[in-house]
Ligand SMILES: Cc1ncc(C[n+]2csc(CCOP(=O)(O)OP(=O)(O)O)c2C)c(N)n1
């Protein structure tokens with residue numbers, strides 16, 4: 001057997017660089033790295049040696065480097081991914097939140113934190129936590145519940161099994177998620193005679209599981225017996241590349257489609273079959289269609305509580321639930337009739353079985369009513385009151401084209417964008433709403449731009465999300481990435497303030513003016529962004545915003561527009577119930593009233 005003598009870190013990097021997609025590209029588009037003790041000497045040296053084969057990117061925070069990697073994978077439809085390596089201790093734990101984000105969103109991410117010495121020579125090494133009762137514990141054990149595959153590399157030859165398992169997990173459509181290879185720092189530097197065959201290029205084909213014939217027949221029978229079916233399109237439609245199949249299926253059988261946050265843009269907004277966004281952040285058109293439906297066919301959806309209006313949305317007592325999902329876990333949720341398979345294959349086979357069966361199609365009056373209600377909200381304001389987020393969305397929409405990808409994760413904007421953004425094509429809407437993680441936005445925009453350099457990426461984020469994680473803006477400047485940031489500054493956590501009020505709470509600790517302070521907070525976001533090298537401007541009106549967005553088109557690198565917005569209004573129509581538990585006992589009358597309303601909704605869900 002031909003062998004190559006390499007350190008374990010060198011072997012890992014060499015292996016990473018030759019794992020390929022079916023399209024002939026490396027599966028890993030790069031490695032994000034912040035070095036420290038635990039990865040600089042071993043992995044750092046190895047990445048340098050292979051820098052022609054695989055690019056290393058330096059970020060400013062491990063969590064946000066992961067966000068960039070995750071957004072890259074999401075925008076690539078899970079066909080490609082990135083790795084992130086950190087030092088041991090705080091560098092590693094900084095990635096735990098991001099691991100959870102990738103886990104919730106079922107997105108591939110390769111995490112390679114350094115780990116303590118396997119030989120325990122220098123115990124306790126700098127940054128090592130000490131478990132009094134378990135010598136095998138390190139901080140990296142925090143990754144176990146938030147990864148789909150976890151391994152600790154304590155001997156070089158373990159890579160021979162661990163690395164293929166890592167790629168198997170990231171390219172398995174049903175189990176896809178983050179992987180953690182915690183790499184003991186002494187082992188990284190240890191040499192071993194690896195078989196040369198281990199470093200031959202390998203293609204990772206993403207399989208398309210076919211449906212079980214019995215399941216297919218059961219779903220066929222349910223659909224045949226239905227009168228008013230509706231399709232809930234989730235993120236799995238995008239991950240499967242099933243947007244064309246969905247459009248063909250919906251059109252042929254005349255079944256309306258509604259879209260979750262992850263599913264949005266599966267069909268263009270103006271497709272007749274698309275009744276719009278569903279759930280808590282959904283439209284009246286989609287939500288009414290779901291409430292009336294006697295069969296809900298989920299395609300690639302986790303049926304998360306926002307999507308289902310905390311399970312209050314599909315309330316027709318005759319309603320049957322079908323879940324077409326590549327993961328059996330999702331296909332079996334809430335008593336659904338499962339159709340466990342790939343979305344594209346499943347839709348095509350179901351269509352073939354249904355033959356010419358056609359339903360009555362969408363009630364297009366619902367859609368007209370919806371747009372009649374919300375279109376005026378996105379128009380430029382007449383007076384000089386503080387703009388709303390809806391008006392900001394209107395301005396961004398008017399300045400955008402078919403190539404625009406609008407993205408966001410947390411705050412007021414996700415709900416407003418889900419309702420109001422008119423996505424012209426699949427992939428034009430990138431929302432991280434599985435974890436809805438503040439701080440995903442700027443780094444996420446970087447990942448999207450790296451995945452699709454030819455697209456115009458517009459990142460919409462609130463002042464709160466900007467303050468939580470903005471440092472990768474400097475990375476975007478360094479990498480010359482042309483992304484546009486629209487920061488809506490409403491002086492605090494506007495959406496949570498509204499949620500607090502809606503649950504009867506006093507306005508407290510959300511808006512900056514309602515937080516404990518000796519000085520009122522006054523942050524100059526444009527100056528802050530400019531200090532990192534971005535072109536940045538504060539605008540005083542929607543008209544100025546539109547002019548700035550025109551200028552953004554000419555920018556070479558990141559362009560930041562800051563606009564002050566009103567923290568109180570949000571788009572009401574279509575809003576569906578969300579289960580947020582209200583206190584049973586309180587001295588506040590408003591809380592007691594909110595509790596009464598809450599109990600009513602809970603009763604309704606229970607069919608009472
Ligand atoms: C990491 C993280 N922490 C806390 C939250 C809870 N949360 C959701 S939105 C939000 C406030 C967002 O404020 P901002 O970005 O200014 O948006 P706004 O609602 O004001 O438009 C908070 C605290 C979260 N989603 N993510």
Ligand SMILES: [Mg+2]
Pocket residue numbers: 462463464488489490491492493494
């Ligand atoms: Mg805010």
